[in-house]
Amino acid sequence: MSSIALPRAVAPRRAWLTDLPLLLxxxxxxxxxxxxxxxxxxxxxxxxxxxxFAVVVPVLVVVGRRALLALTAAQWxxxxxxxxxxxxxxxxxxxxxxxxxxxxxGLIISLTMIFTPLAEAAVxxxxxxxxxxxxxxxxxxxxxxxxxxxGLSRPGAGDxxxxxxxxxxxxxxxxxxxxxxxxGAAALPLTTVQLxxxxxVFAILSAGGGGATPWATAAGFGAxxxxxxxFLAVCCTLFAFFVQMWAVRRxxxxxxxxxxxxxxxxxxxxGIALGGERLGxxxxxxGALVLVGTAWGxxxxx
Numbered sequence: 001m002s003s004i005a006l007p008r009a010v011a012p013r014r015a016w017l018t019d020l021p022l023l024l025x026x027x028x029x030x031x032x033x034x035x036x037x038x039x040x041x042x043x044x045x046x047x048x049x050x051x052x053f054a055v056v057v058p059v060l061v062v063v064g065r066r067a068l069l070a071l072t073a074a075q076w077x078x079x080x081x082x083x084x085x086x087x088x089x090x091x092x093x094x095x096x097x098x099x100x101x102x103x104x105x106g107l108i109i110s111l112t113m114i115f116t117p118l119a120e121a122a123v124x125x126x127x128x129x130x131x132x133x134x135x136x137x138x139x140x141x142x143x144x145x146x147x148x149x150x151g152l153s154r155p156g157a158g159d160x161x162x163x164x165x166x167x168x169x170x171x172x173x174x175x176x177x178x179x180x181x182x183x184g185a186a187a188l189p190l191t192t193v194q195l196x197x198x199x200x201v202f203a204i205l206s207a208g209g210g211g212a213t214p215w216a217t218a219a220g221f222g223a224x225x226x227x228x229x230x231f232l233a234v235c236c237t238l239f240a241f242f243v244q245m246w247a248v249r250r251x252x253x254x255x256x257x258x259x260x261x262x263x264x265x266x267x268x269x270x271g272i273a274l275g276g277e278r279l280g281x282x283x284x285x286x287g288a289l290v291l292v293g294t295a296w297g298x299x300x301x302x
Contacts, residue, residue: 030266078181083197099158139293145286
């Protein structure tokens with residue numbers, strides 16, 4: 001009896017060892033909205049993105065220089081491609097969020113939970129389980145209720161940008177899992193190359209734009225702004241994408257997107273705990289649906 005029961009006990013424990021860091025990423029991403037709002041204006045979007053990535057890249061290069069030198073040419077190209085996708089995600093999300101309501105943004109970006117299993121099924125030619133799709137759909141419904149305080153607004157350019165961001169997130173997760181060029185490389189150098197590529201993109205766009213420069217923006221920061229920037233750089237960028245790279249090799253892209261899709265729930269929690277916001281009955285029901293859908297989806301994806 002014990003030899004049969006043991007594997008059943010071990011498998012969920014191993015799954016949680018992968019799922020907990022991903023949930024923590026969703027938590028810090030949820031908290032990132034308050035931090036980003038506190039230090040970013042419409043004129044400083046690109047400047048803050050440059051600073052956010054540039055703060056951690058030199059440290060990564062120094063710490064992981066040997067691992068970087070060990071990368072093959074194919075691994076450099078693969079990581080660079082992932083970095084371009086990553087940069088696109090940040091640009092689409094940031095400008096999309098500025099030009100739409102929080103309700104629309106939260107709902108649209110959560111569609112990644114649906115897009116990823118469908119895309120993974122198309123790539124692998126395996127049909128996703130009905131239970132997983134139902135669980136993901138329940139979570140999206142929960143996000144709709146959770147973010148309904150501001151009300152849905154008429155779709156506009158910002159909504160299209162958020163939809164493209166959701167598709168880019170799906171592409172990024174699938175590419176991390178299936179890109180042959182990066183196989184065999186450690187997560188640290190791959191994360192370093194990705195973040196470096198993204199910051200180069202932001203720097204080029206910032207130099208050619210009419211907004212504030214990174215240097216002028218940094219000079220205007222006080223202790224509060226620097227604390228927010230460091231939180232965005234270390235927790236929401238370095239830690240988050242290192243965990244994604246690590247976790248996607250130990251579980252499925254669909255499961256990664258489902259867990260990261262709880263981000264709006266943690267954003268609402270941060271808003272309540274730190275921003276003084278209040279949720280109504282529908283919002284609380286939506287939060288419960290996100291939790292139920294995520295738990296159900298974890299079981300269906302195992």
